[in-house]
Amino acid sequence: MQSKRQTWFWLVVLLLFFIIISIFGNSQKPKVYPNYVSDSPSPSGVKAFYTYLQKEMEVKSWSYSPKMLPTGPEKKLLIMVEPSVVPDQVEMGEYKRFMEAGNTILLLKNNPKGMFDLQVSPLDSNAPVNKALKVYDQNKKAYRAEINSSIRLLSNKNEERLLYDNNGTVALKQTFGHGQLIVAIAPEWITNGQILSEDHLALILHLLNESNTHTVLFDEYIHAGQNTSTMLNVYPKWFLLILLQIVFLTILWLWYKGKRFGPIFVPREETVRFSDEGIRALTAWYLKGRRYHDSFLIQADYVKLLLQERWKIPFSKEWKDLSPFLERKWLGVPKSDIGPFLNGVATMVEKEKMSKQEFLQWSRKLELLRKEVEEG
Structure with missing residues (x-):
């Protein structure tokens, strides 16, 4: 970062140097007038x-x-x-x-x-x-x-x-x-x-x-x-030089800020339909309707299905009865924490309603078990 600042500092100093040289070094040439115009003091004017x-x-x-x-x-x-x-x-x-x-x-x-x-x-x-x-x-x-x-x-x-x-x-x-x-x-x-x-x-x-x-x-x-006035003969040379340098500095600043020059490409997400759109829509529906308990039941059933496929634990077993199986398979968690975890999950499943805080807390715990089953 320090080197970038030094580069910009010396660039500005260099441009200011050129501005000063152009102002004092620019020889004052006599103004050229068109022929036969009433404001011309030249020999061809009137x-x-x-x-x-x-x-x-x-x-x-x-x-x-x-x-x-x-x-x-x-x-x-x-x-x-x-x-x-x-x-x-x-x-x-x-x-x-x-x-x-x-x-x-x-x-x-x-x-x-x-x-x-x-x-x-x-x-x-x-x-x-x-x-x-x-x-x-x-x-x-x-x-x-x-x-x-x-x-x-x-x-x-x-x-x-x-x-x-x-x-x-x-x-x-x-x-x-x-x-x-x-x-x-x-x-x-x-x-x-x-x-x-x-x-x-x-x-x-x-x-x-x-x-x-x-x-x-x-x-x-x-x-x-x-006698047509153009930008080149209306404004003095030193002003045009400063204007040109301002344009140059603006281009460098835009480049430094990462502004895009060129065509705008439409993101793929705006033109491609993904396979999980239905899941996203269902999730949004559950969240907007505050159906936290229904969402938790779906998540719990999914984890039990994974336990049956990966660890051969019967799906019909209640959460409270899974302690002997998880103590042998879930090696990343102390055995003393498995029982309270299963009891808590069973309690949440049996409840009729859940608050948002309870849903977030137990949904994270189930997610840890899911990762252990799928990835461990």
Whole structure:
């Protein structure tokens, strides 16, 4: 027992040592953020513009399904920056319903083909990409901007061209019911790393002013695929290590306590009928009915039957007359005790009733004689 305790003590000390080493030895790595999310301070995030808008108007992050977008009388602007996946038809229908109620969606996506029935055209192979270009608004005012997209938007007569360059349409506006959709193919303009480069901030504000609203929602639902929280990135590493060690200690403790792992086997007694069931039932009936005398008579007759079979003592002999026979055969008991024993048995047999204490006392004495006859 002492050795087991020492083993457990040193095991716990070893685990605590590993916990301490993991806590102090774990280097603090910078947190990795998904691209284009409003709480990301990384160069690919949009936290800078999100914080700037908070000082000018009401701004919130929207992480719910588009079917829950508000459609009340207050006009809102929903900013969608480079969705990680294209929404399905049902979700696209919810976004359209949101605009038809009088709200605006600003979609910033490198290639918006497949969303809101937008049409695009690829650039010529000789067209410059990732370079600062001149971009013009409706009033032909020139801006300098970097555009990484290799396509341009195709606009029709029902769409208003907001920004363009020498290669085609860069941003356009389309009407949906009482609301509108604004699309631009340069999501990099709004990122922390490039919003102050060239005229990117001025261009984003130009698109924002087209909505004429004072409540802005940043759509984080479209980044759910790359921003899904799991147990491994929600909790710190030291907490996960402690949790793993607790699970390991629990398994060891269960093993030490002898808990069973595996299938449960049904005991044989529950499916097999034994030959002594009748005897057990009869015994229980005698005990519940307090028929101690009847039970003693059966036991006495059985012992006399054994005396006849093994020691050739006639069954018809009375208990009081068995003294000469038992004195020769029952060698393990003094001769002086045999007479009182036989007289007591005879008295119990002749009685009409027995108490429980008397039954237990004389039943044990008869059992000693039975064992001597059968086993001696």
